[in-house]
Amino acid sequence: MGGNLITVLSGGGGGAKFVDGLYNLTKDFSVVVNTGDDIDVYGLHVSPDVDTIIYTLSGEINEKQGWGIKNDTYACQKYLKSLGFDDWILLGDKDLAVHIKRTELLKSGKTLTEITFDLSRRFGIKIPIIPMSDDFFQTHIELEDRTVHFEEYYIKRLNGTVKNIIYKGVEKAKPSEKFLDALSHSDWVIIPPSNPLVSIGTILSLKEIRKILREKKVIGISPLIQGKAIKGPLVDLMKSLNYQVNSFGIAKYYEDLLDIFIIDGIESDLAEIIKGDLGMEVLTTNTLMKTKIDRVNLSKFVLDRLD
């Protein structure tokens, strides 16, 4: 596993698309994945971002949705629903098979990292996919009247002011050994266009990680273009928590880590401002990944900057 000179930190949306582009160009990297979205459903351990990365890199992903397995069926959940059980989180039959196996292996004493390596091999993936932690960690969203798991907030598109983002388990959770191992072999760390608060922030909240990253060369890409998210609740979260909702706000969030920050060419006016105020190098290119070629081009642009 040693010798991977790049570590990518990722969620399951913009992160997965970027990682897919990079995977087309090189296999010399590890991807460390957010596990704050992990959730128990029907007693099964679902690891949404890890699965999205596995399904994306293996070509099994349902491209239209950006999650789940292509051509999946929903017989199990339809039947559960007919019996009056809840189905707010949509899980296809094949997807459920993965969760059943993961849960069985967890119960037998295997770690999430070991299971993810096993699954990745079975899906034919040629790079290490590393869960950020083997310990309990769940991201919860505190609303005015209640606190819900991030997946529930996201999938049910719950409205209202977000009072706080809670990283449950953060006091005890350690970064996984393979994560630390990957970092120790990496000169460069890439932060793709993932949600800073709920995908990358969780990874950065683990003990020692920010400190280690300050010693590395870090290149990040903004998940906002002209203050807008491509998908997901980032804008609502940033607004509620009083962050500046644009690429400047993103750069500020990562200020202590970034050597290079990439923003979309359409907002090149921000480049000088970010550089002037925060000191990092700021580059511009097309960061919108609509097609596979966009994914590859963006990761090529990043790769070409790593000395």
Ligand code: GDP
């Ligand atoms: P999650 O696990 O589904 O929340 O996924 P991530 O955290 O990896 O990514 C979510 C973020 O990716 C959102 O804030 C989007 O704005 C951003 N994003 C998605 N697609 C793109 C894209 O093509 N370009 C850029 N720049 N950002 C993107």
